[in-house]
Amino acid sequence: MIVVRLISGLLLFSTGVPIFAQVDLSSLNDSGNYPRDIETASELIKAGDTALNAYYLRMLAEHYFEAGDYVRAWNSYESMAGKESADIASWLKLAEIASFRQQYFKAIEALNQVLYIDSLNLTGLMMMGEIQNRFDNKGGLVYYEKAFRLYPDNQKAAYVLGNLYIQDQNPSKTIAICKQMLQIDTTNIRFLKLMGYAYYKMSEPGLAIPPFKHAADFGDSTAFTFKFLGISQYLSVDIPGAIESLQIAAQKDSMDAEVHFFLGASLANTRKKEAAMLHLDKSIKLMQPDPSVISRIYSEQGNIKRLEEEYEQAYILYNKAWEADTTQPMALYYMASILDNSLHQSKKALVDYGRFIDRLDKMPRSEVSNNQIPTIRSIVEDRILFLTEELFFRDEN
Numbered sequence: 001m002i003v004v005r006l007i008s009g010l011l012l013f014s015t016g017v018p019i020f021a022q023v024d025l026s027s028l029n030d031s032g033n034y035p036r037d038i039e040t041a042s043e044l045i046k047a048g049d050t051a052l053n054a055y056y057l058r059m060l061a062e063h064y065f066e067a068g069d070y071v072r073a074w075n076s077y078e079s080m081a082g083k084e085s086a087d088i089a090s091w092l093k094l095a096e097i098a099s100f101r102q103q104y105f106k107a108i109e110a111l112n113q114v115l116y117i118d119s120l121n122l123t124g125l126m127m128m129g130e131i132q133n134r135f136d137n138k139g140g141l142v143y144y145e146k147a148f149r150l151y152p153d154n155q156k157a158a159y160v161l162g163n164l165y166i167q168d169q170n171p172s173k174t175i176a177i178c179k180q181m182l183q184i185d186t187t188n189i190r191f192l193k194l195m196g197y198a199y200y201k202m203s204e205p206g207l208a209i210p211p212f213k214h215a216a217d218f219g220d221s222t223a224f225t226f227k228f229l230g231i232s233q234y235l236s237v238d239i240p241g242a243i244e245s246l247q248i249a250a251q252k253d254s255m256d257a258e259v260h261f262f263l264g265a266s267l268a269n270t271r272k273k274e275a276a277m278l279h280l281d282k283s284i285k286l287m288q289p290d291p292s293v294i295s296r297i298y299s300e301q302g303n304i305k306r307l308e309e310e311y312e313q314a315y316i317l318y319n320k321a322w323e324a325d326t327t328q329p330m331a332l333y334y335m336a337s338i339l340d341n342s343l344h345q346s347k348k349a350l351v352d353y354g355r356f357i358d359r360l361d362k363m364p365r366s367e368v369s370n371n372q373i374p375t376i377r378s379i380v381e382d383r384i385l386f387l388t389e390e391l392f393f394r395d396e397n
Contacts, residue, residue, distance in 0.1 A: 057079070058076075058080065061073055061077050070100060074094065077097070078090075085113075088118060088124075091117070092124065095108075096127070099130075115128065122147055122151055125146055125157075126144070126147055126156065129142075129160070140164060141164055144157060144160055147161075148177070155190070155191075158180070162178060162191075162194050165198075166198055174198035175199065178195035178198065182195070189215045192212070192214050192218070193222075193224065193225055196208045196215065196228060200228050205231070205233075205235035208229075209238075212225055212228060221252075223249050226245045226249035227259050229245045230242045231246075234246075234266050243270070250263055257286035260279040260286065261279070264277070264278070264280035265300055268280075268304050273304050273307075277301060281301075291325040292325050294325070295324040296321070298317050298318070298321035298324060298331075299334075302314045314334075318332075329373075332352055332355050336350075336353040336356060337349075339352060356380055357377065360373060
């Protein structure tokens with residue numbers, strides 16, 4: 001027993017580190033008192049031998065980093081990386097510090113060193129993908145694709161890549177990723193939501209509904225899910241479902257203009273016209289001034305008033321739609337039609353019919369030929385002729 005104690009004592013002193021340093025070592029990393037820890041670690045480095053200095057130097061670098069002293073943290077990690085070029089942990093920390101300081105080219109240099117040492121390093125690939133994506137979506141895709149190819153079960157790589165494919169206007173690839181991840185876990189809410197959104201971006205609202213519903217069934221209660229579930233239901237003409245989902249979304253995020261618009265548009269298909277008007281009004285107040293969207297909202301409100309046979313109000317709203325976006329002539333047609341068929345003001349109707357034809361003549365041929373406008377133009381021209389003859393015979397000029 002005496003021999004064992006003697007050997008232990010010799011080993012302890014042979015390091016050149018006092019016994020108190022060995023005791024402090026076990027608790028130093030977790031104290032959270034960074035100024036004191038940094039001072040203690042610095043003293044340990046001075047007192048220790050070469051073998052322990054590397055450990056204490058890394059500890060010191062970590063404390064600098066946690067304390068937010070990125071300049072000293074950088075110098076410490078750079079010193080370690082320089083001495084030990086294969087030190088991946090130090091190169092990764094250098095990349096992280098450079099990224100925090102928005103020195104992205106330095107971060108890329110450090111990550112290139114990481115991937116030179118280990119081309120399969122998942123953290124290095126993900127960090128490089130994130131930084132490259134700041135400059136070029138395609139550049140980020142390359143690294144995330146490699147990360148997902150090498151680590152197909154990694155949820156973070158899969159989720160980021162799926163989102164990037166949507167940003168890159170390629171949501172069908174997102175669907176494939178989601179299906180792969182949902183084979184592993186059919187209750188994964190993140191990938192159910194991502195799949196629903198990808199189908200929505202593909203203009204497949206009917207296919208978007210089931211994954212959004214499953215996400216809600218498994219406990220997701222975010223405004224995002226109920227918003228895009230509701231919009232998909234509206235686009236699939238499930239009006240009761242759309243109203244239910246969008247009302248939940250509106251309760252969770254009362255400042256989302258899109259939610260109020262589609263909720264108003266859904267309610268417009270029921271007897272709750274007043275509620276529809278309120279939501280459409282709120283959407284106008286909330287949204288950015290995009291003329292085409294505002295014009296569509298006013299047109300939707302005009303449709304409501306026309307169905308309620310409040311023709312003068314409908315005319316005012318269609319006129320607002322026209323004033324908001326004069327590139328779309330359909331509002332003029334509805335205005336003229338109301339004057340002609342509902343308010344029986346033939347002279348004023350002729351003015352708006354004329355404005356409609358004049359706007360069509362100024363539109364590019366491609367825009368005119370791609371919708372129902374040619375048929376409506378024919379109807380309007382016949383109506384102009386009829387009203388002109390009628391006013392002539394009534395001796396009204």
